[in-house]
Amino acid sequence: MAAFHAVYYREASGGEPVLEYLDALDDEVAAVLSQQIDRLNLLSDETPHLPFPHTSQVDGELRELRCHYGRQLHRVLYRRSDRLLVLLHIFSKRTAKIATSDISVAQQRWDDFKARMDADPRTPPRPAGHDAP
Numbered sequence: 001m002a003a004f005h006a007v008y009y010r011e012a013s014g015g016e017p018v019l020e021y022l023d024a025l026d027d028e029v030a031a032v033l034s035q036q037i038d039r040l041n042l043l044s045d046e047t048p049h050l051p052f053p054h055t056s057q058v059d060g061e062l063r064e065l066r067c068h069y070g071r072q073l074h075r076v077l078y079r080r081s082d083r084l085l086v087l088l089h090i091f092s093k094r095t096a097k098i099a100t101s102d103i104s105v106a107q108q109r110w111d112d113f114k115a116r117m118d119a120d121p122r123t124p125p126r127p128a129g130h131d132a133p
Contacts (some may be wrong), residue, residue, distance in 0.1 A: 004048075006040040006078070006085045009109050012116065017109075018076065018087045029069045036067040037076060040085050048080075059103055062088075062110070077106035086113055 008016040022030045039050060049055055049063065058064050058077060065076040073093035078085050089106040 002044060002083065003041060004043045004080070004083055004085050006037060006087055009086050009088045009113055011109075012112070018090045021090045029072065032069045033067045033074055037065065037087065040065065040078070043085070058098060059107075062103065062106055064098065075102075077102065079106075079110050081113070081117070086110070088113075 008019045010016050022033060025033070039054070043049065050065070053066060055063050055065050061079050063078055065078060067074040067076060075091055075093050075098065076087055077089040077098075078087045080086075088109040089102060091102050
């Protein structure tokens with residue numbers, strides 16, 4: 001049983017918006033939300049999703065992880081890419097429905113992720129040693 005692995009989406013500039021959001025929170029709140037995010041690492045082919053009410057489908061393959069700390073509600077939007085669960089967007093939830101703008105942000109980040117992952121294959125590094133140029 002090969003487990004999935006949750007990773008933060010990384011912008012081309014190197015920023016990680018979900019991690020930056022968590023870092024801006026109070027330490028205790030960030031720790032609780034990080035624990036809830038870590039539950040995604042328990043998923044596998046046999047258990048591809050956490051059950052409702054922990055997660056639900058948002059749009060197509062885009063899913064939401066419902067996180068809370070007391071009365072504070074947060075949502076993490078993510079998608080699966082092979083063995084990775086890419087954490088695309090996080091926000092504080094204040095309404096019953098997810099705003100179209102939040103879904104759009106997640107979809108734009110997914111498109112960027114896929115475009116960079118599907119770009120020309122990287123060449124492996126050359127070996128270092130006495131005969132290396």
